[in-house]
Amino acid sequence: MKLKNALIASLAAVGLLAATIGSAQAQMVLRFASEAARSDPQTAGGEKMNELLKAKTGGAMEVKVFSDSALGHAQAAISSARGGSIDIVISGSSNYTGIVPLLGVFDIPFIFKDTAHAYRTLDGKVGQDIMDKLAEFNLKGLAYWDTGWRELTNSRGPVNSPADVKGLKVRTNGSPAHNETWKLLGANPVPMPIGELYTALEMKTVDAQEQSLGLLYSGKFYEVQKYLSLTNHAYSALLVAMNKQKFDSLTPAQQKAVIEAAQEAGNYQRKLNNDNVAKIIAEVKKAGLQVIEKVDPQPFFEASKPVRQMFTSKYGGEDYIKAIDAIRDAK
Numbered sequence: 286m287k288l289k290n291a292l293i294a295s296l297a298a299v300g301l302l303a304a305t306i307g308s309a310q311a312q313m314v315l316r317f318a319s320e321a322a323r324s325d326p327q328t329a330g331g332e333k334m335n336e337l338l339k340a341k342t343g344g345a346m347e348v349k350v351f352s353d354s355a356l357g358h359a360q361a362a363i364s365s366a367r368g369g370s371i372d373i374v375i376s377g378s379s380n381y382t383g384i385v386p387l388l389g390v391f392d393i394p395f396i397f398k399d400t401a402h403a404y405r406t407l408d409g410k411v412g413q414d415i416m417d418k419l420a421e422f423n424l425k426g427l428a429y430w431d432t433g434w435r436e437l438t439n440s441r442g443p444v445n446s447p448a449d450v451k452g453l454k455v456r457t458n459g460s461p462a463h464n465e466t467w468k469l470l471g472a473n474p475v476p477m478p479i480g481e482l483y484t485a486l487e488m489k490t491v492d493a494q495e496q497s498l499g500l501l502y503s504g505k506f507y508e509v510q511k512y513l514s515l516t517n518h519a520y521s522a523l524l525v526a527m528n529k530q531k532f533d534s535l536t537p538a539q540q541k542a543v544i545e546a547a548q549e550a551g552n553y554q555r556k557l558n559n560d561n562v563a564k565i566i567a568e569v570k571k572a573g574l575q576v577i578e579k580v581d582p583q584p585f586f587e588a589s590k591p592v593r594q595m596f597t598s599k600y601g602g603e604d605y606i607k608a609i610d611a612i613r614d615a616k
Contacts, residue, residue: 313346315372315527315543318356318365320479325503326561327375327523328352330430330554334546341542348373348546358478359458367423369528377432378524379460384422386600387415388524392462393596394589395582396606397520398613400434400559407522411608416524425532427547430523431555432497433562437514438506439493440486443577444514447471447588456482456494462596463495466518466589479504486510497521498565499558507569514577515566518585525551 317334321327331350339347356362356371359380366374382389390396397403406412407429416426437444439453451471457463459476467474475491479500485491486509494506495518501507525547532540570576597603 312344315346315348317348317350317373318362318371319350319352319375320354320359320362321352321500322503323352326499326554326557329557330550331375333553334550337546337549338542341546342539346539346542354480358480366526366528369530372531373525373527375430375523375525377458378522379458379463381419381524382460385418387418387602387605389460389462389596389600390602390605391522392460392519393592394466394519395586396609402613403520406609406612411605419526420529423529424526425529427525427527427544428551430525430551431558432521432523433499433558434497434517435495435519435521436498437493437495437516438501438510438512440511441492443512443575445577445580446584453493454491456485456491462592465592465595469588469591482506483509498562502565502568507572507574510574512575512577513569514580516580516585517582
């Protein structure tokens, strides 16, 4: 009997040890979808988030980054994140305006004075309040990262003023504020997923595109464009969001680790993006793109003023606009 009991105890100990080892080896792998190219700072940011999350959880959680629209273009990836087949999605904040129209307030042209003003807004109460509205659509907003200032490239001719824009077929990401801006400037906005853009520019389906220098460079769109005008007409944020059911299933410690990792990786990605600007301008010049660096923003600002009224009449948000203006003017 003693031998039998000892054997049972021994087997139980072995089973407990195996269970413990299995638990230690078990990992939660979060699928992270990005529409940007592998070489874009979005991917570097996702890999940094993975590094941080693994460190914060002792290796129990990690992030696997899927770039180049591998898990679908922006709208498909956002939908998949809502449904749970993707855990985390990163996309321009304007790509979420179909479910949370108020996110489009950040797309209003010239609403931000500079990058610091944008960061203070996004990382403060205004940004958090609007991001929290994603919860109704089964998404947990984690952090704002950086796309950067939107610039215009085209294949027709140099753009120095709104008059030079008239008649251009400009690819947009579908943001109502962006579309209205280009209509007011006399262009023809054409909403299109970024994964289709290179071919569309090459085939002259569209003449122009407007987005950040980082995406211009990582997507190699400069290969099929002739002119770059540094218009800085709008700032664009990236928004990192997680399937809410997945987030809610985590322990409080895990939730804290995920949010902290996303925010700290965002700081890293922002710096990387901003540090690359001068280098990208130099590189696209070498590639043959004619760069118009001194564009007077005032005529573009005046022409696009009605976008504010259009936005608030359709979606509200007057208080948010006032708050953003107050942040800009604060000392």
